[in-house]
Amino acid sequence: MSRRVLYFDCFSGVSGDMIIGALVDLGVPVDLLQKGWEAVGGKGRVEVLEVSRRGIRGKKVKVELPHVHYEPVQMKKLIQEAPIPQRAKDVALKALGLLEEAEKEVHGISEGFHELGDPDTLFDLLCAGLALDYLSPDEVYCSPLPLSRGEVRCEHGPLPLPAPATLALLKGVPVYPLRSSIENVTPTGVALLRAVVNGFREFPEMVVEAVGYGAGDLDPPEVPNLLRAVWGKATEVEDYIWVLEADLDDVNPEFLPYLEQRLREAGVRDVGVYPLRMKKGRLGCTVRCLVEAPFKDGVIEVFFEESTTFGIRGWKANRWVLDREIEEVLTPYGAVKVKVGRLGGRLMGFSPEHESCKALAQSAKRPLKEIYAEAIKAFLESRGGSQDR
Structure with missing residues (x-):
């Protein structure tokens, strides 16, 4: 029932490599980063070093980078065409877009990337997404x-x-002063945070299960140059979600798919469109969204922007969900991720992840339904043919 929570404790700052190091320290395999880096044409071996900053250990991820310069459009193309999970692409591309907007704001015109055009920016965006x-x-x-x-x-x-691009990215982000003279908060670090966080706040209510430390390059005397990534379960007694909906009878049907897309981009958990007979015999539809509280205001704004409604109904609804985790199974064509749901430790259901199956179907040139069937077979075989494990 509990939701998995990741908290970035940036007590000394944040950068792209610190984020990656902290997540590797939580258990992300370095082979995953190596394959992802090679997928965009990257050369060199990805290494994980155990380092110390003011007496506290942490992980430092390094790779030998080529002396090349990328423009935003080149990075975008490499990420879009890479055979990596869609969620990883979404994170990397959203952060890249934020960096590009910040550079344009600072320089007044589109000059492309300066230092941000170095390969380490591409490496940080890609590996953090993975x-x-x-x-x-x-x-x-x-x-x-x-x-x-x-x-x-x-x-x-x-x-x-803070560097001008960093400050441009920090709009709406709570900050406080730190007695240090190094660049402790970088544009790439802030862009990645803004691409993924539900909010900036003090520690959420959670049961802490693991802590990862990611190290920066320098070891200044003022504060340990580390980022903490804290992993655990949310501890709310009751779980709820917002239900937002509106009835539409004057919207162009061609606009509905785009409305759904914008609502999903704004953070809804799910969105549905249901036929409805309205006043004066007009045919219309109800657009209904399920959204977490941190995204509610943004979803409402998009709802008004992209639909013809003059009003939105909303209420909080209790919900009960299974504990979810991702497992990987091996099929004759390659590995597939499977979403597994448990209640009190007991297996209640499972489902092959669509994007994982789709990517394998495309690379293996096999029908998608065949990949699904093989994933289900492999999952059941890994449990002796039974779901009850």
Whole structure:
């Protein structure tokens, strides 16, 4: 029943490599990052180093990077065409879009990327997306961010800290001062957080199960240069979700698929469209969404923007959900992810993940239904032919 929670405790700052290191320390396999990096043409071996920052151990992920420069459109193409899970692509592409918007805002025109065009930006976006897809948290939160003062040297010369692009990305994010002179909060780190977090807040109510530490490059004397990723289960006694709906009788039917897409992008758990006979005998439809509380206001705004409604109904509904986890099974054509649901530790159901099956069907050039059947067979065989395990 409990939802899986990931909390980024950025007590000394955040960067892309710190996020990756912390998630690897939580258990993300380095082979996953290696394969993902190779999928976009990356060379060199991905290494995980055990390092110390002010006496606290942490993971540092490194890879030998080529001396090339990417423009945003090149990074986008590489990510879109890579044979990686869709959720990983979504995270990487959303963060990339935020970085591009920040660069345009700072420079006034579209100059492309400067330092952000280095290969390590692509590596950080891609590997962070892969790591988050692997862990698949139900909720992601982040602490307020500490900001150092000083300057950083870049292509334009010395710039104040926080760097202008970082500050552009921090709009709406709670911050506080930190006595440090290093660049402790980077544009890529903030972009990744904004791409995935449900909100910036102090520690959520949760049962802590694991803690991962990701290390930055430097080891300044003021504070351990580490990011903590805390993993656990939400502890709310009652679980609820918002139900939002509106009846429409004057909307162009061609607009409905786009409305559904925008609502999903805004964070709804699910959206349905149901036929309805309305006043004066008009045929219409009800558009109904299920949405977590942190996304409610954004979903309402999109609902008004993209539909013709003048009013939206909403109420909180209790819900009961199975404990969910992702397992991987091996089929004759390759590995497939399977979503598994349990109640009190007892297996209640399972389902092959569509995107995983789709990717394998495309790469193996086999029918999707065949991949589904093989995944179900492999899952049952791994349990001796029974679901009751």
